[in-house]
Amino acid sequence: MCSHKRCRVEEQHQDQGTATRPEEDAIGSVKDAQIKTCPPHTGFIGGLCFTCGKNQDEEDFTGVPFGYISEGLRLSTLEMDRLSGSEVKNLLRERKLVLILDLDHTLINSTSLHDISAAEMDLGIQYAASKNDPNISLFTLQGMHMLTKLRPFVRKFLEEASNMFRMYIYTMGDKAYAIEIAKLLDPGNVYFDSKVISNSDCTQQHQKGLDVVLGADSLAVILDDTKKSGRSIKKT
Ligand SMILES: [Zn+2]
Structure with a gap:
């Protein structure tokens, strides 16, 4: 590491630059995961898929309504099964x-x-x-x-x-x-x-x-x- 103050700042910037790459990779990975997940869409709220953001009117999606949880919420059966499984685990843990x-x-x-x-x-x-x-x-x-x-x-x-x-x-x-x-x-x-x-x-x-x-x-x-x-x- 250089002892000059200006050089140290530049080195720090370089470190920050490399530090952001994993985040960019992570975001990229999330985007990839979203593309892989939809379709099938996990569910819609307010007419938009809450995973990929597509408009429900333009998609072939029925799902099950859960309006009592949040107005306009519809979940796919796969997402329902996932949430039910998670809820059963929570209930068993809480006895x-x-x-x-x-x-x-x-x-x-x-x-x-x-x-x-x-x-x-x-x-x-x-x-x-x-x-x-x-x-x-x-x-x-x-x-x-x-x-x-x-x-x-x-x-x-x-x-x-x-x-x-x-x-x-x-x-x-x-x-x-x-x-x-x-x-x-x-x-x-x-x-x-x-x-x-x-x-x-x-x-x-x-x-x-x-x-x-x-x-x-x-x-x-x-x-x-x-x-x-x-x-x-x-x-x-
Ligand atoms: Zn979607």
Whole structure:
């Protein structure tokens, strides 16, 4: 190494030059890997493949919708299998199972305000549901004209079950309703986060398929009032 300051700076620049080459190689390798990966595309979000960036409209891609995780997300079956395998490993490491929870007649009961009789109104049901008390179990759903009653001790149940399970809400109700009920059951958003699946997320009409629940094929426990729930949908 030369002892002159100017020479040392030039040597440093030369070192930096060589130091960047591995990064360039790494980027080049990633690009190569992307070219090898797509097609088949791993999945699309917002209409673009999140691996290669191609437009979904120009590609022959069906995939499985996972809109409850992120709006517009669709995954290929290969990517689903990869993520499911990874989720199963995580669950086994955490010693947990997947718990799929129905809403109506399981965790809660809801009725339309229009179906409440005058006598029930006189008993003060709507008044009870409008009180600003964190411990009440009777609620009116704003904008939906619904009255909802939580099952006794349901929040305690969720708290204890969360130690043993990765929990999902899975309902044939619509998304807005499911999200409102999730807020009542889990006001701190501790247990469910985005794991709220509703009718628009199902891949087959009127059927709660397990294909949209990662890791559920092998590790799911289902709590539902209907026997049909939780069928495995054959992946195509
Ligand atoms: Zn792609």
